[in-house]
Amino acid sequence: MADIRLEGVGHSYDGGRTWALKPMTWTWRSSRAYALLGPSGCGKTTLLNIISGLLSPTVGRIWFDDREVTAVPTAGRNIAQVFQFPVLYEEMSVYDNLAFPLRNRKYPKAEIDQRVRRVSQLLGLDEHLKRRSRRLDPGRQQIVSLGRGLVRSEVAAVLLDEPLTVVDPALKWTLRSKLKEIHRDTGHTLIYVTHDQTEALTFADEVVVLNEGAIVQAGEPAELFLSPAHEFVGHFIGSPGMNVVPAEIADGLVKVGGTDVGQAVGELEPGPVHIGVRPEFARLGAGETSPGLPVRVTSVDRMGAYNLVHVQAGDHPMIAKTEADARFTPDAVEFLHFAPDRAFLFRDAVRCGSIAPLDGEGAP
Numbered sequence: 533m534a535d536i537r538l539e540g541v542g543h544s545y546d547g548g549r550t551w552a553l554k555p556m557t558w559t560w561r562s563s564r565a566y567a568l569l570g571p572s573g574c575g576k577t578t579l580l581n582i583i584s585g586l587l588s589p590t591v592g593r594i595w596f597d598d599r600e601v602t603a604v605p606t607a608g609r610n611i612a613q614v615f616q617f618p619v620l621y622e623e624m625s626v627y628d629n630l631a632f633p634l635r636n637r638k639y640p641k642a643e644i645d646q647r648v649r650r651v652s653q654l655l656g657l658d659e660h661l662k663r664r665s666r667r668l669d670p671g672r673q674q675i676v677s678l679g680r681g682l683v684r685s686e687v688a689a690v691l692l693d694e695p696l697t698v699v700d701p702a703l704k705w706t707l708r709s710k711l712k713e714i715h716r717d718t719g720h721t722l723i724y725v726t727h728d729q730t731e732a733l734t735f736a737d738e739v740v741v742l743n744e745g746a747i748v749q750a751g752e753p754a755e756l757f758l759s760p761a762h763e764f765v766g767h768f769i770g771s772p773g774m775n776v777v778p779a780e781i782a783d784g785l786v787k788v789g790g791t792d793v794g795q796a797v798g799e800l801e802p803g804p805v806h807i808g809v810r811p812e813f814a815r816l817g818a819g820e821t822s823p824g825l826p827v828r829v830t831s832v833d834r835m836g837a838y839n840l841v842h843v844q845a846g847d848h849p850m851i852a853k854t855e856a857d858a859r860f861t862p863d864a865v866e867f868l869h870f871a872p873d874r875a876f877l878f879r880d881a882v883r884c885g886s887i888a889p890l891d892g893e894g895a896p
């Protein structure tokens with residue numbers, strides 16, 4: 533296991549006209565389980581292939597601890613990679629497929645057997661060990677591929693590129709928790725690529741969010757939810773995503789359409805900003821005299837455990853998540869409050885401050 537350090541690493545597929553991966557400096561720390569999360573085309577696979585050596589970066593240097601590997605080919609990097617679709621020897625048995633990476637590296641026979649059995653037990657492959665791989669369904673074949681990636685002990689990292697795409701949805705949950713168990717067992721550094729926030733948040737110690745070829749935030753799942761550092765993270769994580777409302781800073785106050793909604797916290801020049809607040813932290817208070825942002829209720833989605841109340845703040849739609857038994861009726865005017873420490877200010881999509889309650893403003 534090693535720290536994997538990217539120093540100014542970037543990649544362009546068109547001779548520098550556009551960057552699939554903008555030059556970045558970033559360290560993947562040894563033994564951690566990372567999710568690399570981002571929408572289609574944001575550069576996840578490009579980044580993974582640069583780490584494994586399948587792709588040579590246009591700029592920058594790569595280090596495994598204090599060994600530079602920028603020019604070292606894949607075979608010399610000691611990385612295990614699992615792809616979206618099964619990569620295995622179809623004519624070999626499941627056992628031989630799992631043993632292959634170990635035999636290749638001359639592990640002792642007894643250790644091979646012990647490792648193959650441990651991985652197959654964890655992944656539920658025990659009863660299939662003697663079967664030819666081509667006789668398995670594609671989902672099970674993919675689990676064998678996953679096992680091949682996880683069976684070795686001394687890899688620098690295991691890179692998983694959307695490894696559960698072809699696996700049955702019901703099995704996905706089980707496999708993700710198995711992956712966590714294997715991670716605890718082996719201490720591998722895992723980098724798990726996905727565009728699915730649930731997959732990322734349930735799997736990882738740390739989620740790295742990539743957008744348009746750049747890391748916009750990295751942190752524990754709760755941190756990304758509670759404290760988004762970039763508007764993209766607010767949209768991409770959470771369901772529904774963060775509300776974004778144009779506002780203005782003047783005289784140390786945050787104003788929406790002329791209404792003071794709170795005090796601006798942070799080193800902020802006067803001028804336009806965006807307020808970002810998640811539906812969970814946008815609280816609707818009844819009563820015309822209550823301070824807050826006046827909004828008009830447009831509709832209510834009853835979700836069973838909670839309600840999503842759609843409102844209009846001037847021209848801007850917002851959503852507030854309320855208790856299931858809260859009653860809000862369409863066309864009513866209500867007042868929306870921002871939960872302390874949970875409403876943020878953004879400029880150029882990057883967080884630059886937060887909103888504190890106005891003096892004397894109480895919670896609804």
Ligand SMILES: Nc1ncnc2c1ncn2[C@@H]1O[C@H](COP(=O)(O)OP(=O)(O)OP(=O)(O)O)[C@@H](O)[C@H]1O
Binds near residue numbers: 575
């Ligand atoms: N071989 C290639 N030649 C030219 N452009 C490429 C190549 N591979 C990827 N790209 C472009 O680089 C950008 C990043 O692609 P990449 O596959 O790394 O994204 P991704 O986040 O893995 O997407 P997905 O989730 O769809 O696999 C995209 O705009 C893509 O079209």
